[in-house]
Structures are given as C-alpha cells and as structure tokens.
Amino acid sequence: MMMTPVLPVLALVLSSASILLLRRPATAWGLADVPGGRKQHQGIVPLTGGLGVFIGFLLVQPLQPVPVGELLPLYVGLVLLVACGVIDDARDMRSTVKLGVQLLVAALMVLWGQRVLHHLGTFPGVGEVSLGWLAVPVSIVAVAGLINAINMMDGVDGLAGGSTLGVLGWLAFVASVQSQLSLLAVIVTLAAAVTGFLLFNLRHPWRSKASVFMGDAGSMALGFAIAWFVVELSQSERALVSPVAYGWLLALPVMDTLSLMCRRIRKGRSPLAADRDHLHHIFLRAGFTPGQTTLVLMLCVIGLGGVGVLFSLVGVPDILLLVGLAVVVVAHSLFVGRAWRTSKALRRLHAATLGSRLHQPAVPMVRLRKSARVGGWRRALALAGLYLMAGSLALEVRLTxxxxVLSVAAGMAAYPAFWRDAVRLPLFWVSLALSAFIALRLLAAGGLGANDANGWVLLAITGLASLPIAWWLAQFRLHWPWLVLTLLVGGGVAFMLHVDWPSLTPHAVRDPWVWGAPAQTGFLASVGLMAAFSLLFSGLQRLGTGWRPAYQVALGLLFAVPGMVILMATGYTTAWLAALAGLATFAVATPLLGRHQGYRLGRTGVGLVVGVLVVGVLSHQLLLRGGQSLVELLVQPLQALGLLLNDQPRLAQLLHPGMVERVTLWQQALQGWQGQWLLGTGRLVPADGELVAGYRAYHSQLASVAAGLGLVGLVGFAAAVAIPFYAIVWMAWRHAWHSAWALGLLSSGVAVMVMSLLSVPTRFPGPLAFMVLLTAAAQVAVFQRAALRQRGMAGVRHVGSSKVEAPT
Structure with a gap:
C-alpha cells in the first residue's frame, strides 16, 4: 500500500480551518482561557485547538485505505476524550470523574481494541519478560497514565503539541521500518493535523504569543492516540524496536508526571491537582522565555526518543537500554527534587546562551572593540557550529x-575583529608559514591533488584551519563544560551505534572488530578517557561544596569506567600506551598545577579511581587476543623490538608481526629523511615499491612529517605544538584557567602525540576531526593569554588559596 500525501495535507488544512472557524464561538461556549491565578498569559485565548486538531484528523479517516472497523475503538476513544475535554475546559470537571473517563477509554482500547501490552523486552538470565495475567490491568493503567502525562505537559505555548509531534515523528519512522504502512498513514495524518494547530500555538519570530490553546480536549486525546500507536508497534509480530525503547520515547512526559504526583502525595495533596511545579515551570522561573522552554524540552523529547529507537534498531541489548533509562530517571529526579538549586544553574546557562544579557565571567575574554563587536547571527552561527562539531565528531564526519565550516564562516564574517586578534599572535605566523611550506613542498613533489589525503590532512592539523574555531571558543568560556559533555555524549552514542550488538556473544566478544575499527575506537576511547578524568578531577576537588561537584563526579565515573572497558575490548596496544601516557601526564601535572587548598582531595580521588581501575584490569584476563593479560599485550611489542635490535627478525615476526612491519616503515622513513634531511622528499608516504603489505603510509604521523617535510617541517610542527602547550601551563599557573581544563588538554594532547608517533590516527575521519578540535581548544589559551597580557594582567599573584590580580 502506497501512502498518498494528499490526506496529510488535507488533515492540516481542515485542522487549521476548524481552529479559525471556532475562534468566535469559543468565548460564547465558555471554551476560553481567562488569565488569573496560576494562568499568567495575556488576554482571553480560545481553548479550541485540540478540538480543531481532531476535527481535521477524524474527517479524513474514512478516506484512509484502512478498514474503519479495524481502528473503530481508537476513533470512539478519541471522541469520548475530546467530549470529556470540552466539558472540562468549559465547566471544570472534577478530576476523579475525568480519571474515570480516561480509565474507561483505556479499557475500551485493551478489551475491545485488543491492544494489550504482553511483552516488555528480553533480558539476560530471564529471557523474554511477559506480563501474563497482569497484561490487561497493567495496560489499562499505563494508557490512563500516558493520557495524563501528555495532558500535564500542556502548560507552555507549543510544548504539548511540539513534543507530541516529535513523538509521532519517531513512531512514523518505526512504522515505516516495520512496514506497518496502514498505521503509518494514520500516524502521519495525525501529525499533519497537529502541525496545523502549531501554526497558531507555537511561538516564533512572526508570532509573539499563542492565539489558541489546545485544552484538555486535545492533550488527553493525543495521549490516547500515542498510547494506541505505541502498543500496536511494540507488540506487533513485525516489531524491530524493543518495548524498552518506547520508554525512552515517552520518558520526559512520564517522568515529569510521576515525580510531580509523588511530590503532591507527600505534601498531602491530590496527585491530580493543578499547580506550577512542572519541569517547564522550573525553566520559566530560571529566565527562559516560553518559546525557549518549548524548544529545549522539545529537543529533549526528540533526542531521548532517538536514543531509544536508534539504539534498539542497531541491536543494543534491552538491559543496557533499561540501565540507561534508569540513569535518566535518577537524573531527572535529582533535577526536579532540587529545583531551588538547579534553577541557579539554569539561570546561568540561560544568561550564557539565550539571554539578552550575556553573563561575563571573572577572567577577561578576547574583548572586541565596540566598532567591531561580534554578536547576533555571527555569534549564534559560530555557537551552533561548535556544538554540531562536538556532538557529531564520532558519529558522522560530514556533520562535523x-x-x-559554520564556525569558520562566522569567523570570516567577523574578519576585522578576528584579524586584529590573530595577527598579533606568533602562533598565527608560525601556522601560516608552516601551512605555506607544506603546500609548496608537496606541490613541488606533485602532491596535493584531489586524492592526496595525507597532504590535506597535514594542512588541516597545522593549526591555521583551527584558529578561527579557537577564536570563537575563547569567547564562549561558559559553554566549555557543555561542549565537553556534548563531546562525551556524542562519543558514547557513536560507540553504541558502531558496535555489532547481534554478534556480541560470549565467544565473539574476543573479536576486537565487533566493537568497531580497533584503531578508531581505541583512539577515541583513549582521548575520551582523558576528558572523563578531567571532569572527575574537577568534581572531586570541590566535593562537598554544592550539588555541581557531585554531578561532575557521577558524570566522570559514568564515562571513565566504560572508557576503560572499551580500551580493554579493542585490544589496541597503541591506544593503551597513549592512555597510559596521558594518565602519567595527568598524575605528574596535578601537584604542579593544582596547588590551592582542596586539590589534595582531587589528587587522592583520582589516584584511588585510577588505582581501582588499573588493578581491576590487571587482575583479569583480557577478553581479546586469546585471553592475554594487559601486561603481556603491552610487553610483547617491546620484546619484538628488542629482538629486532638484536638482529633476530624471524623471532620478532613470530612474536609480534605488527611491530616488525612498523619498524620496517620507520626505517624507510629514516632513509628518506637522511637523503633530504632539511626539506624532506615532499612525499608523505613510501614509494610504491617500498610499501609494506596492509599499510598505505608510514603508519606514524611523525615519520611522515620527517620523511616528507624534513627538519623544517619537524621544527614547524614542534613550534605549533609548543606554543599552545606553554600558554595552557601559563594560564593554569596564573590561575587564569581552572586547572581541570589545563590538565585535560595536556593529558589529551600527550595521548594524541603518542598516537601520532606510533600510528596514523588521521587516516580515520573521527580522530582527524578530534585532533582539529583539540588543536583549537589548546589555541584558546594563546588567545586568552595574549588578551590578559595586553591588559597588563600578567602579574597575577596568589595569596594563600585566594587569587589577587595586579592593577591594570
């Protein structure tokens, strides 16, 4: 059956027309919302939006290529709920009577429509979980609960309709994947009818306030329709998406409703009583406008739904989906349970992002002259580009x-200001000279063609391409924690999507390729581990001073422990060495950069966590490489190197073939460098006759630079690395930066340099994009150090544990 686009368009038109026609009689019928009490909107607003939605939806259903009798219980239930909602909107029906109608409609769906929740998923040691005789009562209660959850979301312009549209979008996607085309047609027409309502209810630049509200008639009916679709999709014989995934899709409204009901019961109030303690009210009290609140919560609903649906489709086990959902529930409970604290964080976030007055941090930023101050669309464009880079870095290189491109384009649009700040930096001229040298040297050797990936990679990581990104990062300091969190979450999502879950049996787990490409997964896991430990360190050193350090510790552990497990799973020795080098840098630099009172707790906490993780890993056999221990995995390459130095290549080949192959490539690079040691050969890869089987390059970024660009290239790269590293240490030493940022960048940078010495991480798009972003993050210190020195604030001194700035 092919779905025609005519019916959704017709539903949208009929819904919009019904809303327009019902405006005038709404006040006479009492279907209008008058401001007062907890209702703080302006003017009298009709409550006929939901009525218009279902007029448009139901009028097109007889035209659907679906037998009416098949969905008759759905249509009857919708009519009953719309009628109940209209009466409630006009006369304020008692909550117990309304609940009775909701239970009646839920019973019609379960008993008459035979849409029942039988299966809840498959879990280890239990198998498929079925409700059995509890299926009917549990289904009725669940449907009534979802009706109330969607109803309680209807507190801000566009929130209920926009969130419902996001849910319907994912449900339509699942229906199409499962080839349930009849149900897909019904879902799409309802989504179109909701879109017609949002034209009048959702705030946007051309509409400052809603001209119509949904009312209980619409919100309750939408909740019932979603419940019907979820049950039919999840219990279908064609089901490809686990029932647990739908918990993610409905998580936000359900969590908010359940937590609110529990708080009301604890206060001795009716769980169905109206108040202003919903999640969206917390955002409103924190300074978010109604339109911003709707946008944020809509994105949360869509994002959570995407996690559940996509992870389930790629085969993520139900137990992991359930554990993740439990973490979300706990986080939500802590958030709303401590609203008086979280509102402060939300207020700062709003001031830094969507507020009309940006919060200015204590440490000066790169300040632009008034005649060239950057703001408006250029600032928004750059910020969107940074978040897109951080979130998609391990997911999709084209999005990264x-x-x-967005961030660089925004920098070019602010060209005068960027040029004034960049041109006085020695790093800018070093990067410019190095890029020009690379381009000229490779062109002279016939490189830099469309297919010369190595040449373009080197140009990308010289620093010149990352300077505009660094310039914007220097002005978005309040976004750094959120960008790091976005980076970690994006990496976790990418890992979950790349793992071959169906093949992940107890025996197949020994195969590193089940977890994705070992080189790419190992690289991202090693540098991600550094970011997680920085987050953990930042929280531990201030633990007990508020709620934010506790959240940071929890997030640090949440990402650090899986990061160690992923490293263990890849069996990639280079990534282990990089991670160990990064952790060693972290341990050595901590007592030097973390000097003020309270940092001892941070060092002790990180030491304990690292010790527990390392001891746990060393005391167990790795699942990979035939059960070798981590020590054996790390020592064998060194043993093979020793055999090569002792002129025993055959034994070395038997012990570790990879080390023999890499040493061969390094020897070839050394020969090329010795032949033209000053300027290099201009070739970044071995000649065709010198290629080792399975290797397309020298398998070492440093070897490629030495052979292709000679001593000049090595010195240039050393300078491009040393200048930002020195600036990072300077900023942390002067306490112009929080030491956690400096430690995270230093340890991540060392890990990347080890990877660059032992492999070519840039042959994968994800690691290459990460290196560009890491380079930009390090260069932020150069911009901010120059800004501080220009203001005469280089003489920052410290008295005890406090910071005192010298007068400017």
Missing part, C-alpha cells in the same frame, strides 16, 4: 565538517 559542516559544524567546522
């Missing part, structure tokens, strides 16, 4: 490239 798009984010980089």
């Amino acid at each position: 490239l798009a984010g980089a």
